[in-house]
Amino acid sequence: MAPAGTLDRTISDAENTEELPGRTVRTEGQPPVEDVSVNGAYDGIGSVHAFLEEVYRQSSLDGTGLGLLATVHYGQRYDNAFWDGTQMVFGDGDGEIFTGFTPSVSVIAHELAHGLMQYSSDLLYEGQSGALNESFSDVLGALVDQYAQGQTAEQASWLIGSEIFGEGVQADGLRSMAAPGTAYDDPRLGRDPQPAHMDDYVETQADYGGVHLNSGIPNKAFHLAAMALGGHSWERAGQVWFDVVTGETLPRDADFAGFAEATVLAAGERFDEAVATAIRDAWEQVGVLAARS
Template identity: 65%
Template sequence: MRSSDAPATPRTARRCPGVVPPFLLDRLARAGDAALAEPAQRTLTVDRAVRAVRLTRRPTRPGEPGPSRRVFDAQGRTALPGVVVREEGAPSRGDDDVDEAYDGLGATWTLLMDVYGRDSLDGAGSGLDATVHYGQRYDNAFWDGERMVFGDGDGIVFRGFTDVPSVIGHELAHGLVQETADLVYRGQPGALNESVSDVVGALVEQRLRGQDAASASWLIGEGLFLPGVQGRALRDMAAPGTAYDDPRLGRDPQPGHMDDYVETDEDDGGVHINSGIPNRAFHLTATALGGSAWERAGQVWYDTLTGGSLARDADFAAFAAATAAAAGARYGAGSPEQEAVRAGWAGVGLEVR
């Protein structure tokens, strides 16, 4: 039984940048087309202004486990949370963005509960909040440490961000990381933070669509780009570096192997760039095992994230070793699951003993 009487505990959270990497927004902000540059620059300015927030946890709802969702409407402003427009169990009010956000929150909660036995992001039934219609032509969606926030897109490169389940799962997964391993958001631990979020986003979408590992697209943000953009998604977990190649956005810079690791001070040390390496390791593991990726491969990654032994500053090698250990602990030393994990990491240049 959950208690609604637990005191709210203020805490400081590190708000993660949105699902659209800052280097993509920077390219648009420097574009010659003012219709692209103005919303991108506004998005970057807002992002810098809200990188840290003070939080008060919303009390959990007593009773049997179930999602506790609230969706707010920012009405084109950047003050959060906005006006509440739909709460748990309430019917649709005719706004597609509100309904898509509500459904995406529920799909992520259901994955965590039905597959991993976890009641919401904190494991104790915390509420799931989202705000839609954030800002004017805002080109992103982000986790602010307390809620999901969705922009409507610029209408040229990006459509609205609520109708892509991988985006919702990705950003909520930043909350899951915050509540568990709390990986430092810079360099390799930051890239792992982004990669774990991509994994959860992919699993939410695949489960909704009934896709197994072999038939899934493994695209993050598929459907965000409007017609005319030369790209399929923001990231491709199966083939990092191939998601887009567009005159306005540039070419997808993600590597898929340690031989191509990118050393950079931008993007918090390349968190959205080098996340392609652990992304591909997960894809290789999941496709080698076959079946539904949220089952054995997803279980190993979940065990690693929640096991309590992963350091906040874990690098790729430490995370790889932790996944192999988690596979051995759950499925047995030398099991097909453990060997698939080792082979997945070997495929990106990281040997795990």
């Protein structure tokens, strides 16, 4: 393991097989190669590492300089990117709907956030705790993207994966944190099914209890909190979410209400009552916490 504070990337090429990790093609400090997917993975992972270290003073995903591994060109026309418990894996997409996942910093940060979650709260990947797991990944994806571009909450698109779609696909992104349920509406993809309020919470046995669907509710709560607080989202709202996830008090089976209360408490402890109130108001607006009389 690399010493704390050291960035240590290794990018491999699966050469369109599903054998991991594949052939090593670029390691830390080596110059760019001809393969744009390799360079995109290398640079995107570097952006996530820089964000964690510069903003939250955390070295890599585990806080102690964990080496960051990634494999590109996984499978044939593979329409996904994922964290497999030890490394990042990127497919190339089908070339029509998805054109590749390495150009999107928000996608890379989203998947690496699953690794960060694994080394911290490790929320169970089912039901509301699973939706919170997915939502935190979107939060980190948005924050890293905004940090890399120097954007405020008001300037940001709040889209996850806006760069991965082929020409003519009617999609702004994979998800919209500002307006869950509006990210895409395409004959091939269908219509974005995410709810933005507990009134529309999806009860399903599919997708581990709808973890990719119901994550729209805490996503919207974070967006509302960040917009209410203004400025850079990572400074207050993001710091609070990071504190909760990397703290040692959140139960693995936390539900939306429990997580919401934890963020309100963490906001008061780190900042002040005004920040705590803004965050509580955000959770009330999406129906997770009851409105105060």
